[in-house]
Amino acid sequence: MTASERDLLVAGVDVGGTNIEVGLVDDRHEVHGRAKAPTPTGGPDEVLDTISRLIASLDADPVAVGVGIPGVVHEGAVLTVPNLAGWHERFDLVASLQERIDLPIALGNDANVGLLGEWLAGAARGARNVLGLWMGTGVGGGLILDGRPFNGARGAAGEIGHVVVLAGGALCTCGRRGCAEAYAGRRSMRGVASAMVDAGWTTSLFDIRDDEDKSSLTSKVWARALDEDDALATKLFDTAVETLGVAVGSAINLLDLEVVVVGGGLAEKLGSDLADRIAAAAEPWMLRPSPDLRFVVSELEDDAGVVGAASLARAAIVTG
Amino acid sequence: MTASERDLLVAGVDVGGTNIEVGLVDDRHEVHGRAKAPTPTGGPDEVLDTISRLIASLDADPVAVGVGIPGVVHEGAVLTVPNLAGWHERFDLVASLQERIDLPIALGNDANVGLLGEWLAGAARGARNVLGLWMGTGVGGGLILDGRPFNGARGAAGEIGHVVVLAGGALCTCGRRGCAEAYAGRRSMRGVASAMVDAGWTTSLFDIRDDEDKSSLTSKVWARALDEDDALATKLFDTAVETLGVAVGSAINLLDLEVVVVGGGLAEKLGSDLADRIAAAAEPWMLRPSPDLRFVVSELEDDAGVVGAASLARAAIVTG
The missing domain is CATH 3.30.420.40 (ATPase, nucleotide binding domain)
Incomplete structure (x- = not known):
């Protein structure tokens, strides 16, 4: 991979009930590097800390970050998260994550984001x-x-x-x-x-x-x-x-x-x-x-969420 | 109504299980004249004859015709019509009606067309x-x-x-x-x-x-x-x-x-x-x-289908 290709990499983050998976994804929806950690149970701030740490551990710097999360998502905020411990109220995830990572950030519901991955690069192409x-x-x-x-x-x-x-x-x-x-x-x-x-x-x-x-x-x-x-x-x-x-x-x-x-x-x-x-x-x-x-x-299996979240990140570069 | 306004009138046709209703509709979705007849039970040709006669009876000539029908509609053809007597197979309604009426003609499912009316000019505006x-x-x-x-x-x-x-x-x-x-x-x-x-x-x-x-x-x-x-x-x-x-x-x-x-x-x-x-x-x-x-x-009541069908007609002027 050349430096110019690396410039195009974005990070896709798939927050699940058990693990958080992060991948570096290119503009052909291919995943070039992965990192993974158990989902913290202490609430939003711990989750954001883990996301930041996983992204920092990747072997290239992404130009934007997309996050899929198992909750209702609207305009950059998470409204409800029934299946993650410690998430009890509306949380402005995009704004809070941007305080840790100074990049364009996009947010989506995990199931919608997973389908986005399958639709862009998998079984529903x-x-x-x-x-x-x-x-x-x-x-x-x-x-x-x-x-x-x-x-x-x-x-x-x-x-x-x-x-x-x-x-x-x-x-x-x-x-x-x-x-x-x-x-x-x-x-x-x-x-x-x-x-x-x-x-x-x-x-x-x-x-x-x-x-x-x-x-x-x-x-x-x-x-x-x-x-x-x-x-x-x-x-x-x-x-x-x-x-x-x-x-x-x-x-x-x-x-x-x-x-x-x-x-x-x-x-x-x-x-x-x-x-x-x-x-x-x-x-x-x-x-x-x-x-x-x-x-x-599904063709992408575990990568569907990462690839879909990365595509949201790519859109966020354009829309700010 | 002036002649130039009349030029803009299109016909909306609502084919129901009981009656066929036709209206002359302007570009503000207002109905200016109506005609109505019982739905014939002898199949597609009788229905098209009735539509042609009702349109001819209106007190102005429309520039296009839109038809809503209780069946599955795809690319100008009616695929199935479970609730009209004598409709047993796929029927190219647009092509057949065009043989009788030389105008742009559009076709839609009656329920979809009724909602279109309510969305453009009624309760769901x-x-x-x-x-x-x-x-x-x-x-x-x-x-x-x-x-x-x-x-x-x-x-x-x-x-x-x-x-x-x-x-x-x-x-x-x-x-x-x-x-x-x-x-x-x-x-x-x-x-x-x-x-x-x-x-x-x-x-x-x-x-x-x-x-x-x-x-x-x-x-x-x-x-x-x-x-x-x-x-x-x-x-x-x-x-x-x-x-x-x-x-x-x-x-x-x-x-x-x-x-x-x-x-x-x-x-x-x-x-x-x-x-x-x-x-x-x-x-x-x-x-x-x-x-x-x-x-x-519904706000438009019986007119919802006519207004919705007319909006399809108006689109057909542009798309041919």
């Missing part, structure tokens, strides 16, 4: 109407509509996990009853798995968790239990897929989409099988699917 | 993210997203009536189970009302229908039964509103909307009460509603 479906602790989502990222009135769009599939059904961690996430989010699935074990069912899920030295049922734990044909894990996963099919079918009826990108840890581990299964589950609910409709898995 | 919810024989919808009409990959977007609210629930006329329309479309509601009467319940709905000399349970019949506190009509209508609340809540979680416009015959008759009731029914399902979110009823 070139598509005009795309839903991103991220299977994780919860179920997140993002949208590309009419050939551009769609964030909604306040940056809160894309919540495919809180599309209601069975009004009055299972209690969701958001407090409502019948959201897709109540059946397909790993946090909810773990709660049901525990209850089933208490009721006398057997499963290898918790043994695999201990064997893998994890503190929760991660996607790796689920993937291993499914691979080993664990009956309870299979039953819970089937329910998750069926439920996501309903939510995605509703989204397609409302938005007439062309591509559904499935991402998150399970997508990395199960690959295109997972996309095929969700496609099959969605098909019965679709009124008029486009003949061009495709279900694909 | 100036809003950037809008859902139109049309309560009729079925439940139709349209979307304005990021400040422009959104039609999806193939022109099939906006189907709020086929957002699933209770997977596996009531059988919908589309063949799926649990769509909002299965609970809130007048056709489905009539079916349940008949069954309830067969089971011994009493209702004034069918007496009012006869008294009003209607052949079906029109919005006027429903409005009168509700006004007279008919218990069964009230129960069915409450279910419809609750169900629409779930579907609209899901749409808001997915799209972070600013305005929901409620239209159709019942909206005209019940007014803002209907919008308030749907708002109250949707509120419990919303994850993060925008503080600016508003629920309003």
Whole structure:
């Protein structure tokens, strides 16, 4: 890489519930260097300190920084962050990070930013109407509509996990009853798995968790239990897929989409099988699917958030 | 009106299941003359003959024609028309109508076109993210997203009536189970009302229908039964509103909307009460509603389709 190419590098920052990942990204969306640290649990200032430290550790200086965060984002501020410890109120992240790093800084929601990465450089490249479906602790989502990222009135769009599939059904961690996430989010699935074990069912899920030295049922734990044909894990996963099919079918009826990108840890581990299964589950609910409709898995995997955040950074150079 | 103003008039055509309405519309979206006829049941050619005759009967010659039709529309063709008798296959409406009327012609889906009218000149004027919810024989919808009409990959977007609210629930006329329309479309509601009467319940709905000399349970019949506190009509209508609340809540979680416009015959008759009731029914399902979110009823009523179709006509003058 020449010096002139290095001048074009921006930093993409993906703040997750477990780790913060930072990458140096060029204008072809390629990642040239990475750094990673556990997400601090002490609130916004600790997170910004970690971001600054990770960026300083990269082997080149970026010309701008983009950050994806799991919260509602509007005009450079984070309005709510349900899944990060210590974030209780509105926080002007761009202004605060700029006090530490004197560069153009941009901010986006993590699911929207992840889809941006897949749309610019991954599985949804070139598509005009795309839903991103991220299977994780919860179920997140993002949208590309009419050939551009769609964030909604306040940056809160894309919540495919809180599309209601069975009004009055299972209690969701958001407090409502019948959201897709109540059946397909790993946090909810773990709660049901525990209850089933208490009721006398057997499963290898918790043994695999201990064997893998994890503190929760991660996607790796689920993937291993499914691979080993664990009956309870299979039953819970089937329910998750069926439920996501309903939510995605509703989204397609409302938005007439062309591509559904499935991402998150399970997508990395199960690959295109997972996309095929969700496609099959969605098909019965679709009124008029486009003949061009495709279900694909994330191509960038962990890099999707970094690449998407970097693209926000690149836009921030222009817009200030 | 001067001759130069007349030069700017375009025709908006609203093809409904019952009537075809045509209006002469100026560039301020005002309607200057109207004509109306029952929708022929003999298929596309009869419909085009009626449109041509209605346009010829107007007291000025339009410079372009826009048509809204209850079907999936793509690139000047009608792909499917579930609710018009005699339309069984793809039909090149623009090309065929142009053989009769030598003017620029544009085509849109009726629900999308109705929302376009409300967005340009009615209840959603100036809003950037809008859902139109049309309560009729079925439940139709349209979307304005990021400040422009959104039609999806193939022109099939906006189907709020086929957002699933209770997977596996009531059988919908589309063949799926649990769509909002299965609970809130007048056709489905009539079916349940008949069954309830067969089971011994009493209702004034069918007496009012006869008294009003209607052949079906029109919005006027429903409005009168509700006004007279008919218990069964009230129960069915409450279910419809609750169900629409779930579907609209899901749409808001997915799209972070600013305005929901409620239209159709019942909206005209019940007014803002209907919008308030749907708002109250949707509120419990919303994850993060925008503080600016508003629920309003259609202002243009029957003219929404004509005005929206006319705006398509005006665009067709420019694009050819």
